[in-house]
Amino acid sequence: MADAVHGAGAMPGAEGPGVAVLALLVAVGSLIATAVALSKLAAAAGAPMLGYLAAVWLGAGLILAVPVTLRRGVSGLGRLVPYGFGAGGLMALPSAMGYLSVVHVGAGYISLTFAFPALFTWLIARGLRMQAVRPGQGVGVLAGLAGGMLLASGKLAGSGGPDGGAVWVALASAIPVALALGNIFRSRYWPAGEAPLTLAAxxxxxxxxxxxxxxxxxxGNALARLWQEPFLLLLTLAGALTVAAQYLLQFRLQQTAGPVYMSQIGTVAAVAGALIAVLALAESLPAFFWPAATMIAAGTVVFHRAAGRSRA
Known part of the structure; x- marks a missing residue:
């Protein structure tokens, strides 16, 4: 599907919130929340989490590589390796941070951190002059950041145990910055004429x-559990399919809508993730959740309305 736009479509940085783009936004955000929930189940089952991440991503990459090699072969892929390492590293880093901390802070909190990359992406894009000045977006950024700080403080207040809970909260809270850097890198250095599917794989x-x-x-030896234990093997396969679908659609969305609009997938992931955490994983909501969620929602609305006025 994504290779149909090889050499065509909007360049990264363009913004176009049409029906198709909104559908991609919802789909990618929901897939992110699903991947986080699967990682929580894997952690609870005692999986080696870096190994789980590596296995899931290796499986997802192979799934995506099949249609790429069938349609274009491997010719010319060598010149894309620097981009692939840069983009892959900035994608793997926040995933590793989330997979390692999810058992300590919960899938709900990890999902909620995805509400903030849009704010950091906007700030970085402004600093790099990739984003035009849009009056009102700064207010949305500040409101969202205030909500995030309130949410993190509530989580920190309940994590002061001997297991180093505050460290895991801090690690999870840094995920949005890493995600924002990845959003900017993928658009700024997107190789001309390359299809989303190729770059995703x-x-x-x-x-x-x-x-x-x-x-x-x-x-070390704990990695063998991933294929020796049927439940962990099932979670790894499910995670690979989920991540493959996520990045196939995410790269297509980024090519079409640009890094700032694309980063709004975090809002969908935050809502979907909170629902999954409470309804499916029996987690409780963090302290100050509702006032923080209100501030995040208000900031997102202001952010979007300012962007809409600028496009009008």
């Missing part, structure tokens, strides 16, 4: 390659 595979050595060094 290469980035996921090379991201997995960066995680494998760390997993082998830190988790």
């Amino acid at each position: 290469l980035s996921v595979l090379l991201g997995a390659a960066l995680v494998v050595p760390a997993a082998a060094f830190s988790e």
